[in-house]
Amino acid sequence: MNIKVEKSDPIKKKTKLVVYFVTEKSELPLGLPKLNQKLVDEIKKVVKETKAKLGAIAILHTHQLVEQERILIAGLGQKHKISHESLRITSGKIARKVSEIELEEYTIVVPDNLPVNSKSVINSIVEGARLSLYSFDRFKKEKKKIPNLTIISTDEKASELVSKANLASEGVIYARSIANLPPNECNPVKLGEFAKSLSVKNRLKCTILSKSELKQKGFGGITAVGQGSKNEPKLITLEYNGKKDSKPIILVGKAVTFDTGGISLKPAEKMDEMKFDKCGGCTVLGIMKAVSELKLPVNLVGIIPSVENMPGGESYRPGDIIKLHDGKTAEILNTDAEGRLILYDALSYGIKTYKPKEIIDFATLTGACIVALGANVAGLVSNNKKIAEKITKSSQNTGEQVWQLPINDDYMDMIKSDYAEIRNTGPGRVAGTITAAAFLANAVGNTPWAHFDIAGTAWVQAGSKEKSYNPKGATGFGVRLMLDYLSSP
Helix, strand or coil: CCEEEECCCHHHCCCCEEEEEECCCCCCCCCCCCCCHHHHHHHHHHHHHHCCCCCCEEEEECCCCCCCCEEEEEECCCHHHCCHHHHHHHHHHHHHHHHHCCCCEEEEECCCCCCCCHHHHHHHHHHHHHHHCCCCCCCCCCCCCCCEEEEECCCCCHHHHHHHHHHHHHHHHHHHHHHCCCCCCCCHHHHHHHHHHHHHHHCCEEEEECHHHHHHCCCHHHHHHHCCCCCCCEEEEEEEECCCCCCCEEEEECEEEEECCCCCCCCCCCHHHHHHHHHHHHHHHHHHHHHHHHCCCCEEEEEEEEEEECCCCCCCCCCCEEECCCCCEEECCCCCCCHHHHHHHHHHHHHHHHCCCEEEEEECCCHHHHHHHCCCCEEEEECCHHHHHHHHHHHHHHCCCEEECCCCHHHHHCCECCCCCEECCCCCCCCHHHHHHHHHHHHHCCCCEEEEECCCCCECCCCCCCCCCCCCCECCCCHHHHHHHHHCC
């Protein structure tokens, strides 16, 4: 999708379709220019019929009364409730409708009198349009045609805002495109190749540790989980330097390219969805791409532990005791609780190697998170109030919802082992999301830390709220949130 900005008079713009927004209890759309009375009357009828409800869309033909062939009226709901998210959803619906009727291009008129700033409006319009029209069609002969968009705005910085929103959207799309790949097309080795290619293109430093190096350097968690597969485990590191003399922020992303559960084998139903167990790592890749292209003034390190969790003669077993990267021993009670083992190694390695300002991880970690919060809200666990509050604010800005869960000594005690220092599951089914985070907290210590459990939000699944900008498949959850977070003071 090509997006350009113009300051032209909407009435003089030649286009297949022009979009005007309208709010509830309004007779006419916002920013509507002076038109032929017959056309105005038709617009009034459409507004009355749709009641300008949020996401309501209606198209009318102009019959050559103006330069535009069609006018689309898009409802934004109640004016005082308009938000970044409502604009994003409505923009996504508009883009889908334009694509559905197979138009090559369309135009959106950005009104000056919305109750949110123009930066938010333009950003949301671009994100909604770009992300809604994404589709994973790599293995299909027929490709969806993507219409081009012109935005009419009086904002002097509109072109700059569009450019930034485009780059953010491309980061999300990049994350989705890798996350959607089937396991025969994306294993740890292939994921490392994606990272290497990104590093060359975007001038990032890339380091990839092999199976033998991981074993030699004491990555007991990654080694144990990966040893059951012929596809060797990797530890992928990307470094971006955008600010001199500043401690880095570390992002860690779980990338289990396919998760059978190992010896603790998962049920066959929906096991195909376990290709999405790499979504945490894909989120980190998407963030690194966008940050480097946006040239944000921050030092950032992305660490992606990647494995394939398979049952086999060399697989690790329930009852095994392994030594993690920092020397702590862990008893294995369930081989399907593998994500916390590879994350532990990556977290402790990142803290020891880079001495970061803070460390944040993303992981499709627990089914318990879906039970607790559903498929529309990510779990958040943190040892730092300031970080948690800042994440929550960015969550509200981007529409990527989070809910903070508690962590204290009681939860830490729940993962103590009788035979090792810690164990990889808590007692039974209680507090599954928190005990998984408690396991990770052992690796973090006093380093400011936040953990995202994105098991419910990483892809569209049963219970997912329909959002126009989240088509079926991976969502790229966390990319936009972290870009907002990293851009905020």
